[in-house]
Amino acid sequence: MFDKLTLKVRDVMRFVAGKSRINEKNIEDAVDAIKIALLEADVNVRVVRRFVNSTVEEAKGEKVMRAVDPGQQFIKIVHDRIKAYLGGEDQGLVLKSTDRVSVILMLGLQGSGKTTSSAKLALRLKKEGRKPLLAACDLVRPAAAEQISVLAAQIGVPVYRGGEGEKDPVKILNAALSHAKKNLIDTVIVDTTGRLQIDDTMMEELSRIKAAAKPDELLLVADAMTGQSAVDIAKTFDEKIGLSGVILTKFDSDTRGGAALSLKTVTGKPLKFVGTGEKPEDLELFHPERFASRILGMGDVVSLVEKARQAMDQEEALAIQRKILKNDLTLEDMLSQLRAVKKMGSVQSMLEMIPGMAGQVSDDDIEKANFRKQEVILCSMTLKERANHLIIGPSRRARIARGSGTSVAEVARLLKQFEKMRTMMKKMTKMGRAAGGAAAMRNVMSGGFPPDMARGRR
Numbered sequence: 512m513f514d515k516l517t518l519k520v521r522d523v524m525r526f527v528a529g530k531s532r533i534n535e536k537n538i539e540d541a542v543d544a545i546k547i548a549l550l551e552a553d554v555n556v557r558v559v560r561r562f563v564n565s566t567v568e569e570a571k572g573e574k575v576m577r578a579v580d581p582g583q584q585f586i587k588i589v590h591d592r593i594k595a596y597l598g599g600e601d602q603g604l605v606l607k608s609t610d611r612v613s614v615i616l617m618l619g620l621q622g623s624g625k626t627t628s629s630a631k632l633a634l635r636l637k638k639e640g641r642k643p644l645l646a647a648c649d650l651v652r653p654a655a656a657e658q659i660s661v662l663a664a665q666i667g668v669p670v671y672r673g674g675e676g677e678k679d680p681v682k683i684l685n686a687a688l689s690h691a692k693k694n695l696i697d698t699v700i701v702d703t704t705g706r707l708q709i710d711d712t713m714m715e716e717l718s719r720i721k722a723a724a725k726p727d728e729l730l731l732v733a734d735a736m737t738g739q740s741a742v743d744i745a746k747t748f749d750e751k752i753g754l755s756g757v758i759l760t761k762f763d764s765d766t767r768g769g770a771a772l773s774l775k776t777v778t779g780k781p782l783k784f785v786g787t788g789e790k791p792e793d794l795e796l797f798h799p800e801r802f803a804s805r806i807l808g809m810g811d812v813v814s815l816v817e818k819a820r821q822a823m824d825q826e827e828a829l830a831i832q833r834k835i836l837k838n839d840l841t842l843e844d845m846l847s848q849l850r851a852v853k854k855m856g857s858v859q860s861m862l863e864m865i866p867g868m869a870g871q872v873s874d875d876d877i878e879k880a881n882f883r884k885q886e887v888i889l890c891s892m893t894l895k896e897r898a899n900h901l902i903i904g905p906s907r908r909a910r911i912a913r914g915s916g917t918s919v920a921e922v923a924r925l926l927k928q929f930e931k932m933r934t935m936m937k938k939m940t941k942m943g944r945a946a947g948g949a950a951a952m953r954n955v956m957s958g959g960f961p962p963d964m965a966r967g968r969r
């Protein structure tokens with residue numbers, strides 16, 4: 512996600528942060544480089560133009576030129592602007608209280624990921640303690656009802672299907688709604704028919720479904736990989752049907768991120784969720800703040816800790832969080848994190864969240880990093896060694912290498928990497944502590960950039 516953009520923008524940021532003085536020329540050069548990066552990321556041209564004009568204007572203002580640290584000020588401006596283009600604040604679902612039935616209508620073209628996303632949302636709501644029902648209102652594709660039933664069984668959510676030969680989605684919808692009322696269901700997620708292209712028949716059918724459903728949320732499901740066309744589709748659906756938000760799917764495969772960056776400005780509709788894989792768990796609430804930090808290469812400790820929390824049990828995650836803050840992370844923690852990473856699935860997405868790693872890792876690097884090997888090395892250490900890495904001298908290193916079937920160099924590399932991780936955490940902590948703990952860490956990420964992080968030093 513945003514891989515190339517992140518790399519480019521980081522270069523610019525590093526260049527600017529290194530300047531003790533900023534003049535109009537510096538600013539223009541920097542903004543120009545960002546402009547090219549944005550265009551290459553397939554961001555809408557008009558959006559780029561607006562971004563450039565407003566950033567230059569603000570950056571040339573008194574505040575930046577006269578600031579004690581103008582580089583930091585400039586970076587903050589870019590960060591806040593990217594955050595605003597990504598939609599500003601987090602936008603979750605707006606549903607009724609659980610004593611009534613809320614309806615979520617899923618719209619979009621065929622293959623965009625509607626059915627998958629319906630199941631993902633259902634699972635998410637179930638985890639939040641709601642009682643969702645999936646309504647299979649895609650009657651055009653023969654296998655559609657079957658597909659949603661399989662997914663529903665997988666996540667343990669009920670599904671409502673019409674009878675054999677039923678041709679009218681509105682009938683099924685109405686039946687599903689009364690079924691929901693009788694069965695203490697509080698949220699009905701309606702999967703609809705998509706076509707390969709927007710056409711009048713589809714829009715008419717959706718209008719009828721909308722009128723019957725009186726939805727609380729009208730979500731467009733669009734494929735992020737289609738870039739600007741996802742934004743155009745959102746615009747059309749909003750004009751014809753009306754949307755409350757967008758889910759961008761296949762975010763895991765979209766390296767450019769142009770759709771996410773253009774959507775809010777072009778359509779005025781918020782990006783609420785992103786699909787990050789094919790499994791029912793692979794749906795994330797979209798956090799503009801965190802993505803802005805990620806694009807600037809600041810990593811994203813908040814997401815990291817939260818994601819780890821899902822994979823580890825709560826206790827363990829809290830303990831690690833506490834350790835990060837106290838800076839007494841051990842090799843033992845590294846081992847449990849490695850194992851958590853394996854549980855989490857995508858190593859790439861995990862690494863992207865680590866400060867300084869964003870845009871630095873390719874799949875190739877991940878191969879080289881060889882997580883399994885690291886796990887074996889860590890397992891060949893004694894508990895005492897894992898509790899205190901400082902006792903691991905040359906002879907212990909040799910023993911660990913022998914025991915794990917690796918080389919002394921590989922053991923050394925792991926230890927070095929661990930040191931690096933600790934140093935990085937220490938930097939994060941310093942700024943966190945100075946401003947008062949973990950909550951402040953979040954603030955720091957949104958505003959006051961610590962100088963060495965913004966410079967991208969590791």
Ligand SMILES: Nc1nc2c(ncn2[C@@H]2O[C@H](COP(=O)(O)OP(=O)(O)O)[C@@H](O)[C@H]2O)c(=O)[nH]1
Binds near residue numbers: 763786
């Ligand atoms: N990698 C990836 N694949 C996805 C995602 N969402 C959906 N898919 C895949 O896209 C294909 C089409 O999804 P489907 O839900 O059937 O689309 P629909 O026609 O709109 O209902 C399926 O193969 C899904 O597994 C996602 O977020 N990431």
Ligand SMILES: [Mg+2]
Binds near residue numbers: 625626627649655
């Ligand atoms: Mg479908």
